[in-house]
Amino acid sequence: DAGVIQSPRHEVTEMGQEVTLRCKPISGHDYLFWYRQTMMRGLELLIYFNNNVPIDDSGMPEDRFSAKMPNASFSTLKIQPSEPRDSAVYFCASSLDSAGRETQYFGPGTRLLVL
Amino acid sequence: KQEVTQIPAALSVPEGENLVLNCSFTDSAIYNLQWFRQDPGKGLTSLLLIQSSQREQTSGRLNASLDKSSGRSTLYIAASQPGDSATYLCAVNPSQGGSEKLVFGKGTKLTVNP
Numbered sequence: 001d002a003g004v005i006q007s008p009r010h011e012v013t014e015m016g017q018e019v020t021l022r023c024k025p026i027s028g029h030d031y032l033f034w035y036r037q038t039m040m041r042g043l044e045l046l047i048y049f050n051n052n053v054p055i056d057d058s059g060m061p062e063d064r065f066s067a068k069m070p071n072a073s074f075s076t077l078k079i080q081p082s083e084p085r086d087s088a089v090y091f092c093a094s095s096l097d098s099a100g101r102e103t104q105y106f107g108p109g110t111r112l113l114v115l
Numbered sequence: 116k117q118e119v120t121q122i123p124a125a126l127s128v129p130e131g132e133n134l135v136l137n138c139s140f141t142d143s144a145i146y147n148l149q150w151f152r153q154d155p156g157k158g159l160t161s162l163l164l165i166q167s168s169q170r171e172q173t174s175g176r177l178n179a180s181l182d183k184s185s186g187r188s189t190l191y192i193a194a195s196q197p198g199d200s201a202t203y204l205c206a207v208n209p210s211q212g213g214s215e216k217l218v219f220g221k222g223t224k225l226t227v228n229p
Binding site for chain 2: 042093103
């Protein structure tokens, strides 16, 4: 398996623009997670899905952030409008079962810079 | 609220040295704890997962221990190599019932010098 695939790997955009990050989880994994990593706050869970259904989005910072999972092999994280403070590395991860029993496999991340 | 702390934030050692990375958590009611490795510009890779009922896990030169009562875990790396240079993060599953919401420490950046 190719592992978790994320695109783009790098994104530079201007404040106010819409940003869409994409993720393809490992085939057969029922859980998908979106994380954000910054120097100040470390790694934070934004939202996770189980069988394509959003389960907990309490980590989404504000309404500018939205995530979808239209099918088992694709998810998007959208920021609209983007702000400089959104600059971070965004990771997607997937797991076969819940984090209580199975580890999560991380993608390489998308480095977002909002100018 | 569960908080995970890793000290030191950075560590530099000569090749061949045995070393210990530390992780502490505030709430001992955890389901499991994991150690991850993160290489620059890459995602996290799980190294070891310790269930709350376990005391330690071993994989090759790595040994992770867990002391729930004191809220501590250590990652022991034997005979360190330059290829071990990376950031090591620990994460706890904070719910005894099993939860998807891992809580991560900020990591220890390890540099092994040839």
